[in-house]
Amino acid sequence: MARRSGLKKKAAIRLAEQAWMAIYYGFFWCYGMYLWSHSNYWLDFKAVWSNWPSREMTVLMKWYLLTQLSFWMQQLLVIHVEEKRKDHYQMLCHHIATISLLTSAYFYSFYNVSNVVLCLMDIVDLLLPVAKMLKYLKYETACNVAFGAFVSVWLVTRHIAYPLLCWSIFKDVPDQMAYGCYSGATAEMTTTNGYPDNWGHLLGPFKDLDGPICMNRRVKWIFLSFLLFLQGLSLVWFAMVIRVLVGVLRTGNAEDTRSDDEEEAEVETEGQVRITRRREIAKSSIGDSSSSSEASFRRSNGSHPVRSRGRGGIRLGDQSDRKALLGRIGCDKPT
Numbered sequence: 001m002a003r004r005s006g007l008k009k010k011a012a013i014r015l016a017e018q019a020w021m022a023i024y025y026g027f028f029w030c031y032g033m034y035l036w037s038h039s040n041y042w043l044d045f046k047a048v049w050s051n052w053p054s055r056e057m058t059v060l061m062k063w064y065l066l067t068q069l070s071f072w073m074q075q076l077l078v079i080h081v082e083e084k085r086k087d088h089y090q091m092l093c094h095h096i097a098t099i100s101l102l103t104s105a106y107f108y109s110f111y112n113v114s115n116v117v118l119c120l121m122d123i124v125d126l127l128l129p130v131a132k133m134l135k136y137l138k139y140e141t142a143c144n145v146a147f148g149a150f151v152s153v154w155l156v157t158r159h160i161a162y163p164l165l166c167w168s169i170f171k172d173v174p175d176q177m178a179y180g181c182y183s184g185a186t187a188e189m190t191t192t193n194g195y196p197d198n199w200g201h202l203l204g205p206f207k208d209l210d211g212p213i214c215m216n217r218r219v220k221w222i223f224l225s226f227l228l229f230l231q232g233l234s235l236v237w238f239a240m241v242i243r244v245l246v247g248v249l250r251t252g253n254a255e256d257t258r259s260d261d262e263e264e265a266e267v268e269t270e271g272q273v274r275i276t277r278r279r280e281i282a283k284s285s286i287g288d289s290s291s292s293s294e295a296s297f298r299r300s301n302g303s304h305p306v307r308s309r310g311r312g313g314i315r316l317g318d319q320s321d322r323k324a325l326l327g328r329i330g331c332d333k334p335t
Contacts, residue, residue, distance in 0.1 A: 001019070007136060015133055015137070018132045018133050021129040025123075025129070028064070029122035029123050033119055035060060041112050048165075051187075052110075053109045053187050072095055073099060076096070087240075090233055090237070093229075101230075104223070107205040108205055113169075117227070120165070124150065124158060127149055131146035151241055158238070162227075162231060165227075169227070173215075179216050180193065180194050180216075181212045182214070182215070184213050196212070
């Protein structure tokens, strides 16, 4: 699709990456919303914690959770294969935290809350690649509309609904989940002592699904801390989103502040122009004699001079002008 639209190679690769993300998140957000909307905890965060620690779950839920987990595991590889973004290390921390949460929630039977969190996150991750695809295809108006929807949905899901879910963990978990240890096989409480040892009980569900599973303040705060860590990363990214939004309101053009330059390598960047400008000013200070010899050199070579515009600014005209400029500052590459 990118090639047929006339995109260059680098932009075409980026479009393909974003299209894959849009396909993945589009499918799994719809899948997750189907599971959530047909559950007893639909739009009721307090009901998310009911029936714990029952190991029973449908085949659809099991496939959904394990496939989502496998996706985030392969994302650890993908971010090292793709060209690095400006927020590479934030993304790395996000993926590690997400994998840890999904794995732990699976063994601790927190299937319901995993479903809700993924639904709240996936809708945002769907709208962003759609907006980027429209940007690459140069549908500026549609891109800005999609970006506006993306910002609105991000605010509602990640900074209103998601914190409400975190508050439910803090407030409702002690009421809905009596602290103590339970049988992994029958889900019946075996003891009201939720701390049978110092730390070993935390790894119990990982070793034996039918063994004891304990719930206490330590377990609650471990899960809540990971969720709040993801909220902190979302706030950092939302600050970047707001900067893009300000740019849209000022210029009508949405640019992802996390992305690297999408142009081909031969296109001169603004930074290169500034460097060239400083070198040009330095050259002009050498003296009249060097300027005279330089002018005669240009006449003998038949090249066009590079004209300055404004306060020392450099006007890059056709290819001969650029070649002359590069030759003057010693940066002309041999053919």
